[in-house]
Amino acid sequence: MAARYLGAHMPTGRGLDKALPAGAAIGCTAVQVFTSSPQQWKARELDEGLVARFRAAWSESGVGPVFSHDSYLVNLCAPDPEVREKSVLSLIGELTRCSRLGLAGAVSHIGAHLGQGEEEGRRLAAEGILRALAETPDDVGLWMETTAGQGSSLHWRFEHLADTLERCGGHPRLGICLDTAHVFAAGYDVASPGGLAGVLEEFDRVVGIERLRAVHCNDSKKALGSRVDRHEHLGQGLIGEECFRALVNHPKLEPIPIVVETPEAETMHERNVRYLWSLLEA
Ligand SMILES: [Zn+2]
Numbered sequence: 001m002a003a004r005y006l007g008a009h010m011p012t013g014r015g016l017d018k019a020l021p022a023g024a025a026i027g028c029t030a031v032q033v034f035t036s037s038p039q040q041w042k043a044r045e046l047d048e049g050l051v052a053r054f055r056a057a058w059s060e061s062g063v064g065p066v067f068s069h070d071s072y073l074v075n076l077c078a079p080d081p082e083v084r085e086k087s088v089l090s091l092i093g094e095l096t097r098c099s100r101l102g103l104a105g106a107v108s109h110i111g112a113h114l115g116q117g118e119e120e121g122r123r124l125a126a127e128g129i130l131r132a133l134a135e136t137p138d139d140v141g142l143w144m145e146t147t148a149g150q151g152s153s154l155h156w157r158f159e160h161l162a163d164t165l166e167r168c169g170g171h172p173r174l175g176i177c178l179d180t181a182h183v184f185a186a187g188y189d190v191a192s193p194g195g196l197a198g199v200l201e202e203f204d205r206v207v208g209i210e211r212l213r214a215v216h217c218n219d220s221k222k223a224l225g226s227r228v229d230r231h232e233h234l235g236q237g238l239i240g241e242e243c244f245r246a247l248v249n250h251p252k253l254e255p256i257p258i259v260v261e262t263p264e265a266e267t268m269h270e271r272n273v274r275y276l277w278s279l280l281e282a
Pocket residue numbers: 145179216261
């Protein structure tokens with residue numbers, strides 16, 4: 001087993017079962033995938049053959065943790081009840097597919113309140129989350145992502161995540177995925193010297209580090225506090241190398257998968273994953 005779980009969000013255009021060998025070939029020991037098209041409500045069915053091929057490819061690849069990212073259309077707190085219903089059903093489908101594939105969890109942006117206010121957004125989101133958890137297998141987690149707070153996206157402050165966790169009774173299947181570009185855009189200064197360690201301490205105080213399940217490791221094209229979500233290749237944005245070095249060497253993050261979601265996957269993922277490995281100190 002690798003000492004660290006570093007990897008990427010791998011494209012699945014050539015087949016879900018091809019994503020893990022492709023990830024392993026560019027140095028991934030952890031992988032995130034879409035289990036269905038992220039831009040469509042209608043999910044693809046996973047037939048038994050594909051599930052079996054995926055599981056076989058995974059064990060052959062030597063990749064460690066694999067998890068999914070849910071559809072971008074999901075908005076558990078949409079003002080329109082029909083959209084909320086579709087969102088809950090979509091999330092139920094996602095968590096069910098994860099369970100069949102053996103994935104530990106699905107990362108979700110949860111939603112945007114679209115003018116209803118942060119509190120009402122979290123109230124509705126908690127309702128949808130609890131329903132989705134109640135109707136899906138116990139072996140898969142739902143990992144809420146820290147957002148940049150672009151538009152009316154929920155959960156751009158750690159306090160907001162803590163509140164949703166509380167509204168869900170601290171459900172044991174809920175976890176958090178921390179995105180470096182998002183927290184930076186939301187105003188958490190991970191770029192300054194010692195910044196990442198301080199932000200993780202704050203996360204621990206407010207949410208609890210034991211809820212952290214995954215890290216999205218992205219540099220940012222947009223400034224601290226801009227609340228605009230634009231990923232950049234590692235070391236080429238406004239966050240910079242020190243944060244990523246601190247991330248891959250942080251003792252508390254040893255069991256946590258750290259994946260890049262940077263642009264131009266086909267040509268640049270290998271560079272970004274190798275860059276992460278290069279920062280790891282013996
Ligand atoms: Zn992310």
